[in-house]
Amino acid sequence: MNHLRLLLAVLLLGTGCVQAKQTLTNNGSLAFGRFVAGTGGTITVSPAGLRTQTGGVILLPSTVSAATFTASDNVAKDASIGCPVTLPANGTVTLSNGTSTMAVDQFTSAPVPCTLSGGTRQIAVGATLTVAPNQARGNYSGSFSVTVNFQ
Amino acid sequence: MFNKSIAAQRPFKLALIASIAVLGAASAPSFAATASATATANIVTPINVTKTTDLAFGKFVVTTGGNVTIDTAGARTFTGVTLLTSTTSAASFAVTGEPNATYTISTAGTTANLTSGANTMALTLASDLNAAGTTTGNVATGTLSAGGTQNIYVGGSLAVAAAQPAGAYTGSIALAVDYN
Numbered sequence: 001m002n003h004l005r006l007l008l009a010v011l012l013l014g015t016g017c018v019q020a021k022q023t024l025t026n027n028g029s030l031a032f033g034r035f036v037a038g039t040g041g042t043i044t045v046s047p048a049g050l051r052t053q054t055g056g057v058i059l060l061p062s063t064v065s066a067a068t069f070t071a072s073d074n075v076a077k078d079a080s081i082g083c084p085v086t087l088p089a090n091g092t093v094t095l096s097n098g099t100s101t102m103a104v105d106q107f108t109s110a111p112v113p114c115t116l117s118g119g120t121r122q123i124a125v126g127a128t129l130t131v132a133p134n135q136a137r138g139n140y141s142g143s144f145s146v147t148v149n150f151q
Numbered sequence: 152m153f154n155k156s157i158a159a160q161r162p163f164k165l166a167l168i169a170s171i172a173v174l175g176a177a178s179a180p181s182f183a184a185t186a187s188a189t190a191t192a193n194i195v196t197p198i199n200v201t202k203t204t205d206l207a208f209g210k211f212v213v214t215t216g217g218n219v220t221i222d223t224a225g226a227r228t229f230t231g232v233t234l235l236t237s238t239t240s241a242a243s244f245a246v247t248g249e250p251n252a253t254y255t256i257s258t259a260g261t262t263a264n265l266t267s268g269a270n271t272m273a274l275t276l277a278s279d280l281n282a283a284g285t286t287t288g289n290v291a292t293g294t295l296s297a298g299g300t301q302n303i304y305v306g307g308s309l310a311v312a313a314a315q316p317a318g319a320y321t322g323s324i325a326l327a328v329d330y331n
Contacts, residue, residue, distance in 0.1 A: 024184035032192035034330075043192070060195065060330045067188040095192055104190055129192055137249065140192045147185040 022150045027068040027122075030104075030144075032129050034062035040133035047110035047124035057131050067125040071116065071148045078119040082151030085109045085123060088144045095129070097138030103130045104142065114148070123148070196299060198248035200328045203302070208265075208309055209237035216313030223278060223285040223304035232311055241282065242305040244326050250299040253331055255292050258305070260325030265309060267318030273310040274322055278303060292331065 032043050033051060041055020051064045071083045087107035094101045106128040114121055125146060208219050209227060217231025225241040227234065248254070258278070264271035279285040280293055282304040293301050305324055 022182045022184045024186040026186045026188045029189040029191060032190070034193040034195055036197045037194050038197070058197075062193065067190070069186055069188070071184070093190070095190055097194075102192065125188070127190070131194075135194055137194045137196050140194065142190050143187050144190060145185050145187045147183050149183045 022073045022148075023071070024146070024148045025070045025072075027070055028065055030067035030125065030127060031063055031065045033064040034060040035131075036060065037131050037133065037135035037137075040131050040135065042128050042130050044106070044128040045126045047108055047126045049124070049126075055131075056133070067144075067146075069123045069125070069146060069148075070120060071114070071123055071150075072120040073116060073150055075119045078116050081116040081119075083114040083116055083121050083123070083148045084151070085114055085125075086147040086149065087125065088146075093127075093142060093144045095140035095142040097136060097140045100136040100138070100140075102132070102135060102140060104128070104144070105130070107144070109146070116150075195249035195252060195330070196247075198246065198252070198254055198295075198328050198330055200244050200246045200303075200326055202326075203243040203245050204240050206242035206305055206307060206324060207238055207240045209239035210235040211311075213311055213313065213315045216311050216315065218308050219311060220286055220308040221306040223306045224282045225306070226284060228286075231313070242324055243282075244303045244305070246293065246295065246301045246303060246328055248295050248299055248328075248330070250297050251295060252299075253292060253294050254328050255331045256290055256303060257327045257329075258289060258324060260327070262322035265320035265322040267316070267320040270316045270318060270320070272312070272315060272320055274307055275310075276305055276307040276324065278305045280304070293328070 032045055036058040038058050039056030041053055041057040043053050043057055045051050045066055047066045049066045053059050090105040093104040104127050109123055109125045208221055211232040211234050213232055215231040219229045221227050221241050223241050227239045258276055265274055277285050277287050278289045280290055295301050
């Protein structure tokens with residue numbers, strides 16, 4: 001009798017939480033490209049992948065890209081499911097060449113608002129890099145996390 | 152004992168009904184997914200160019216007029232003039248910057264002539280990256296060494312008129328380099 005009660009209770013609790021599998025996959029990196037530090041300044045890559053600078057930074061021809069992600073709930077017919085994005089806070093992300101660092105802030109994403117279409121959505125993320133005067137040369141890299149809270 | 156079990160069952164059934172009602176009224180839970188991405192940047196050493204040696208055609212006397220040429224190795228050839236012993240040299244420039252980087256080379260802005268007062272002689276440049284004796288054509292791109300350096304050698308030709316007036320003629324080479 002006790003076993004039966006326990007089994008019923010477990011079955012009832014289990015049926016309330018069945019959902020399709022939500023995923024967020026990174027497809028590409030955020031690349032600020034090649035440049036000369038000069039007297040320093042900032043470099044911004046927009047979610048559209050456009051690069052601009054302020055101050056004395058000299059941009060050079062190179063590959064530049066916004067980071068891209070695919071949000072999906074793996075249900076092909078789903079539309080209008082919200083996929084709002086949580087981005088890193090200012091002061092939490094840096095790039096390093098092994099000895100020197102640069103801060104990456106002002107993260108932005110597109111599209112806003114984010115909603116799935118056909119159960120999926122491509123999300124792009126840009127940010128702003130701060131370059132010190134005469135920032136040391138080299139290849140800098142770092143990583144950051146993005147979260148989608150499916151609605 | 153039988154009575155006890157019936158009494159014990161009743162509260163459980165009530166509790167079961169209550170919990171079904173609660174689950175039915177609950178809204179759909181939201182779920183989160185997280186992913187990481189890489190961010191990169193590449194800072195390069197600024198490119199710079201400085202002159203090491205001037206282009207010197209040296210001294211000569213005009214006979215019938217013609218050309219005086221200095222090749223990128225500094226050797227002088229001529230027509231229609233008589234050369235006089237003098238210092239001659241090809242120009243050379245030292246480029247520094249990011250190891251192994253490629254760059255463009257331009258001499259736009261160089262004076263079209265060497266000038267002495269109102270008198271001019273047309274100047275045509277020739278250049279290479281290895282002082283190989285080039286007399287025509289200009290190198291348009293270079294590649295810095297693993298140490299981030301490269302030299303550019305510049306020679307040229309002067310058009311000397313038959314009645315070219317005597318004098319000290321001067322001009323300037325403008326050499327510009329840019330990462331590409």
